[in-house]
Amino acid sequence: GDSVTQMEGPVTLSEEAFLTINCTYTATGYPSLFWYVQYPGEGLQLLLKATKADDKGSNKGFEATYRKETTSFHLEKGSVQVSDSAVYFCALSDRGSYIPTFGRGTSLIVHP
Amino acid sequence: ETGVTQSPTHLIKTRGQQVTLRCSSQSGHNTVSWYQQALGQGPQFIFQYYREEENGRGNFPPRFSGLQFPNYSSELNVNALELDDSALYLCASSLRGDSNQPQHFGDGTRLSIL
Numbered sequence: 564g565d566s567v568t569q570m571e572g573p574v575t576l577s578e579e580a581f582l583t584i585n586c587t588y589t590a591t592g593y594p595s596l597f598w599y600v601q602y603p604g605e606g607l608q609l610l611l612k613a614t615k616a617d618d619k620g621s622n623k624g625f626e627a628t629y630r631k632e633t634t635s636f637h638l639e640k641g642s643v644q645v646s647d648s649a650v651y652f653c654a655l656s657d658r659g660s661y662i663p664t665f666g667r668g669t670s671l672i673v674h675p
Numbered sequence: 676e677t678g679v680t681q682s683p684t685h686l687i688k689t690r691g692q693q694v695t696l697r698c699s700s701q702s703g704h705n706t707v708s709w710y711q712q713a714l715g716q717g718p719q720f721i722f723q724y725y726r727e728e729e730n731g732r733g734n735f736p737p738r739f740s741g742l743q744f745p746n747y748s749s750e751l752n753v754n755a756l757e758l759d760d761s762a763l764y765l766c767a768s769s770l771r772g773d774s775n776q777p778q779h780f781g782d783g784t785r786l787s788i789l
Contacts, residue, residue: 595775606679606765606780607718614775652717656774662708662731663778667717 565590567653569666576643576673584638584669586627586653594655596620596629596636601650601668610638610651648673681766681781688756689789696751696786698766701779706730706771707749708778709741712763724749725771761788 570585588594595614599607611620616631625640636653653666680699688694700707706725710718720733724743738754747768753760763785767778 597777599777599780604782606782607767607778608780609777612775612777654778656777658774662720662723665717665720 565594565655565657565664567655567664567666569651569653569669572650572668572670574669574671576671578645578673578675579642580673582638582640582643582647582671584651584653584671586636586638586666588634588636588653588655588664590634590655590657592657594657596627597654597656597663598625598627598636598638599652599654599665601652603649607652643671643673645673645675647671679766679768679779679781681764681784683784684782685785685787687787687789690756690758692756693752693754694756694786696753696764696766696784698749698751698768698781700747700749700766700768704768704770704779705747706769707743707747708767708769709749709751710765710767711735711760712765712783714762718765721751730771756788758788761786 566589597612598610600610601607611622613620613629619628627638650668652668656663708723709721712718722732723730727743740752743749763783765783767780
């Protein structure tokens with residue numbers, strides 16, 4: 564079945580540092596890939612998405628590229644801010660199934 | 676465009692009781708999924724509803740049940756509550772048949788079992 568594996572957290576960075584959160588996936592078909600963000604006490608919000616190989620999703624300075632050859636969708640940001648502190652979830656939605664699969668989440672803590 | 680709304684926001688129950696959680700889907704969406712999120716964990720898929728029928732189910736016992744109404748809103752019912760049912764319950768809506776579209780989440784219901 565489909566699965567998503569994320570790097571374990573927490574990831575702790577200083578403000579303006581470079582961020583990478585790794586995500587790899589296993590899917591039977593050709594999935595769409597997503598990153599969601601969850602701030603304390605809230606539900607998940609879509610951060611970015613990519614629907615086919617080599618697509619790059621981007622939003623609010625975050626980027627991720629759909630790499631079919633390595634089955635990866637790593638999240639990056641060049642300069643993090645304290646306000647980026649949250650939990651980040653990688654997810655996929657396979658065209659053969661309408662039920663999305665989420666990773667376990669990676670907590671990001673950014674210090675001033 | 677009206678987003679996903681869930682009620683209540685917080686709920687306290689005791690072991691053995693029953694609870695009903697409610698969700699209104701985003702306008703234009705016909706599919707509702709429910710997730711359980713324990714503290715520090717990712718969302719665990721409970722089930723999904725499409726056209727008032729269950730469309731898929733995760734690894735949850737039958738005491739977790741649901742409904743979807745003609746207006747696509749949904750309920751999650753949990754019977755015989757256990758301490759481990761304490762969690763944030765998230766509802767998400769989407770448009771079935773388009774796996775390119777993301778799930779739209781509500782802010783959740785925080786359920787505490789005493």
